[in-house]
Amino acid sequence: MSRISTFMNSLYRTSTRIIWRSSPNIPPLPGLTRVFTAGKKDLIELPALNEDELEEQFVRGSGPGGQATNKTSNCVVLKHIPTGTIVKCHQTRSVDINRKRARDIMREKLDVLQKGELSEVLVKKKESMMKKQEKRRKVNENLERKRLFKETLATASKPGNDTV
Incomplete structure (x- = not known):
């Protein structure tokens, strides 16, 4: 029994997401499932993104940064095609980090769009x-x-x- 509990504890610690189907009283957007983020202080249930419904572009960012900003296309513009929601993320110089953060912001926006004031x-x-x-x-x-x-x-x- 202790081997099972040890395995479950390690699985819980190492997993970062658990796919969770939508609750019966809240209708989901078409093609979206629920994601329950584990390992964070405040657990928030956010909709999962279907990559087929996303349109991604890389553009030049704006703001302070001078030459590094003006010559590199590391700003991520993410569009959710079914809802028309657009997110622009240029928080760091790394394209990978900006892509991840843009998806997190998109999930939050879709949650607000879906649930409204109850988000x-x-x-x-x-x-x-x-x-x-x-x-x-x-x-x-x-x-x-x-x-x-x-x-x-x-x-x-x-x-x-x-x-x-």
Whole structure:
């Protein structure tokens, strides 16, 4: 039994993706299956991409970088033909990394397109914004308490103020 559990643990650790069929209450886009990414902190269920439905181009990027940007075609433009969704990725100078990142961005966009407001990407983004707002509110409250405390100390230490 321990050999089986050891094998399962190593399989779980080494696998990066598990193909997962769509859930019954969410209709999938035609030709797409679900992918459950394992090994990440926050597991997000994203649609898998069918390479036959993708059109890929390599163009010259724009932005800072000078000669390296202007002379190399390492910007990836990815188009999902059934939905018409286009992704442009020029985050690094490596074409392979840009291709991978463009596909990740495309999967997120298709998830948002398919699920709308119920998309896990949008839900996590909203949760992050709410956490930021709550943290900012707490910081502002703390600053206000410190300001009031300093004011009371200043008024209490003025000469002629004999409070005991």
